[in-house]
Amino acid sequence: MPHTQHPIEILRFNTCGSVDDGKSTLIGRLLYDSKSLMEDQVEALEKSADITGGGQINLANLTDGLRAEREQGITIDVAYRYFATPKRKFIVADTPGHVQYTRNMVTGASTANLSIVLVDARQGVIEQTRRHTFIAAMLGIPHLVIAINKMDLVEWRQERFQEIRDEIEDFLPKLDVFRDVKFIPISALHGDNVVDVSKFTPWYEGPTLLAHLENVHIASDWNLNAFRFPVQWVNRPNNPTDPMLHDFRGLSGQIASGIVRKGQQVAVLPGCIKTTIKDIWTYDGSLAEAFCPQSVTICLEHDIDISRGDIIVGLDSLPGMGSALRARICWMSTRPLQAGKRYFLKHGAQTLQAVVTQVEGRINMETLDLEPGPTEFRANDIGVIGLKTAKPLVYDGYTTNRLTGSFILIEQGTNATVAAGMLFPPLEVVKPEYTDFAI
Amino acid sequence: MSSYHLDHLQYLETEAIHIMREVAGEFERPALLFSGGKDSICLLRLSEKAFRPSDLPMPFLNIETGHEFPELIEFRDRRAKELGAKLIVRTVDEAIQKGWATPARGEISRNKLQIPALLGAIEEFQFDCAIGGARRDEEKARAKERFFSFRDSFGQWDPKAQRPEIWNLYNARVNPGENMRVFPLSNWTEMDVWQYIKKEHLAVPTIYFSHERECFRRGGQWIPVPPPHADATKPDPYAGARPKPTEPLKQLVVRVRTIADMISTGMIESPADSVDDIIGEVSAARVTERGTRADDKASEAAMEDRKKAGYF
Known part of the structure; x- marks a missing residue:
């Protein structure tokens, strides 16, 4: 690797599939074959007596870090791995296949650019395959790879590969959100088509998995439409000795979407106050413009009472505002969700109380259809609910904005995170006539 | 590639x-764990970027084992002063005196004894959050850590929940009584840390750079010879950590990779005496950073066990 590196991008991906599909083995293979493993890691592997017959290292033990996992041979929790090639840096979330750990897949996948869904070539498409593909689509992950693994165990037959591909392409149109979908025949155990091209698949003309990860176009994955800036922290030095610092009124946060420029007109919500961007302050100097996902400190023309949780938005495309919400959620708790229960709802930089007003329906993972009728959600159920918040929420639909369209629910008392929520688009946006032009 | 684009460090x-x-x-009383090591040096710059021009809204906290490199202590104190931050130091010795910590018979390392000392400091100052510089690429148990890692009222980490x-x-x-450990560098690698130090022109303690030092061989590693026992009226703080007659001394050109x-x-034998040299060394390295940490070599689950007990 050269010492002086030109700017390189980070690609975040997660792996999912059902138990024994070979997820951890695949990541171990990527690390091993891309020479990202260190001698003491290999030494630790050997020390833990995981040399299987034939002198093969058990690659899964690289990611199964906790004692219980090694004992049971399963992956309990999301494990994060890091490796780099001269082209890109990678953050890998190894997410478990056990149905009871679907919440961890949501965790690992929510920040990913790309999902790898593993399919065992012998078993073909099973409920977990549908569930994981569906979750990746629901989370709005732009890029999907279907890695058909253990091809060596089906004699590298192209017909088998095509059969599985056809079956997945049958239900993909229902999940019409992926920017690209790639099918790759691999053997994670032996390394075929993972880093090195397999000699067993002359019929396959696509890239190896690593080549695809290195080259898939991710520059446009960040949302540069509609400016949204949730205020995280009010930056007021209150320094009496320095006049510049004494008057400094900054609003610190991370741009959730869009671009902002000095001199631009913006609205502060939910107060509905219009003002102008006076300065985009950073530790490294003022900026003329800033974009998602930069962290900056914004100074406004007018001294308005603004606190954590308020949102500064561009005027060209306004968000919705309301306290009656509809959302798709993934339920993550062993205590069921029921209508009438109260939770804390965290959205952007604010937390407010919310009550579940309605349980509309649950997704049937076989058909991927929404079925009405359940009175409660159990752990790992995905469905649609109605919510009412104690104060109006400023939000966008999840499909147009991943960060201002998402929320989590927190159980009161235990403080457990019990749901990941994706909001449906608002029925109407904030209306200009409600805007207070007073200042 | 558009101009609206961040590279990996950004x-x-x-x-x-x-x-x-x-x-x-979110928190009433957070603290930032600052040891003077390279990861927490990055945390300091990030806190400046997060909170300036205001004062940093949290004090720095460091738990000393009593076996610190003097260069590190000097650096730590100087940086805290330069940033105008309040620095709180608590020690394993105090924790032992107060009865919070009991050294295991025959155990020389005070690494585990930092746990009760840290928990004691959290209780003393009623901290509800401690920011640390741990990274997921350091170790297998750390790879499963969240950014916001919840600790119960005993300071324990429950990886399954x-x-x-x-x-x-x-x-x-x-x-009340519970707290959070927060790790902003979770997604950083050792390489990222050094590249960031280079990009931001951050000062680091001199022991990261190549220097001459007297070492002895123990457990497959070059261990630095401790400073002489100055005050004969007190017990030697380095008892057991001094070279035995069977462990001959050697003058080496070394540096630390992790502290x-x-x-x-x-210590690793290295001629690297600039950040660029270190970046070159890291990219060519064939063992992980923590491969030079005796505390992690105890067993495959050494880190997992310490974290469950409240280690950071």
Whole structure:
């Protein structure tokens, strides 16, 4: 690797599939074959007596870090791995296949650019395959790879590969959100088509998995439409000795979407106050413009009472505002969700109380259809609910904005995170006539 | 590639700044764990980027084992002063005197004794959050850590009951007596840390650079010879950590790759005397950073066990 590196991008991906599909083995293979493993890691592997017959290292033990996992041979929790090639840096979330750990897949996948869904070539498409593909689509992950693994165990037959591909392409149109979908025949155990091209698949003309990860176009994955800036922290030095610092009124946060420029007109919500961007302050100097996902400190023309949780938005495309919400959620708790229960709802930089007003329906993972009728959600159920918040929420639909369209629910008392929520688009946006032009 | 684009260091930086501001926004009494080591040096710069021009809204906290490299202590104190931050230091010795910590018979390392000392400091100052510089690429158990890692009222980590972390929505709620450990550098690698130090022109303690030092061989590592026992009226703080007659001394050109304290840090033989040299060395390295940490070599689950007990 050269010492002086030109700017390189980070690609975040997660792996999912059902138990024994070979997820951890695949990541171990990527690390091993891309020479990202260190001698003491290999030494630790050997020390833990995981040399299987034939002198093969058990690659899964690289990611199964906790004692219980090694004992049971399963992956309990999301494990994060890091490796780099001269082209890109990678953050890998190894997410478990056990149905009871679907919440961890949501965790690992929510920040990913790309999902790898593993399919065992012998078993073909099973409920977990549908569930994981569906979750990746629901989370709005732009890029999907279907890695058909253990091809060596089906004699590298192209017909088998095509059969599985056809079956997945049958239900993909229902999940019409992926920017690209790639099918790759691999053997994670032996390394075929993972880093090195397999000699067993002359019929396959696509890239190896690593080549695809290195080259898939991710520059446009960040949302540069509609400016949204949730205020995280009010930056007021209150320094009496320095006049510049004494008057400094900054609003610190991370741009959730869009671009902002000095001199631009913006609205502060939910107060509905219009003002102008006076300065985009950073530790490294003022900026003329800033974009998602930069962290900056914004100074406004007018001294308005603004606190954590308020949102500064561009005027060209306004968000919705309301306290009656509809959302798709993934339920993550062993205590069921029921209508009438109260939770804390965290959205952007604010937390407010919310009550579940309605349980509309649950997704049937076989058909991927929404079925009405359940009175409660159990752990790992995905469905649609109605919510009412104690104060109006400023939000966008999840499909147009991943960060201002998402929320989590927190159980009161235990403080457990019990749901990941994706909001449906608002029925109407904030209306200009409600805007207070007073200042 | 559009101009509205962040390279990997800018991406890691904005993610970390967002997390530090969440801490300031969500917690009443946070602290930042600052040892003077390279990871926490990055944390300091990130806290400046997150909170300037205001004062840093949290004090620095360091737990000393009593076996620190003097260069590290000097650096730590100077940086805290330069940044105008309040520095709180608590020691393993105090924890032993107060009866919070009991050294195991025959155990020389004070690494584990930092746990009760840290928990004691958290209780003393009623901290509800401690920001640390741990990274997931350091170790297998750390790879499973969340950004916001919940600790119960005993300071314990329960890896099987971690709160799911979705998008950038961190659940920071704790009940009285409980606390959170927050790790803004979770997604950083050793290489990222050095590249960031280079990019930001950050000063680091001189022991990271090549220098001459008297060492002895123990457990497959070069251990630095501790400073002489000056005060004969007190017990030798380095008892057991001094070279035995069977461990001959050797003058070597070495540096540290990772810093624990003097008795659990293996020195590596290296001519690297600039950040650029170190970056070159890291990219060519064939063992992990923690491969030079005696405290992790105890068993395959050494880190997992310490973290469950309240280690950071």
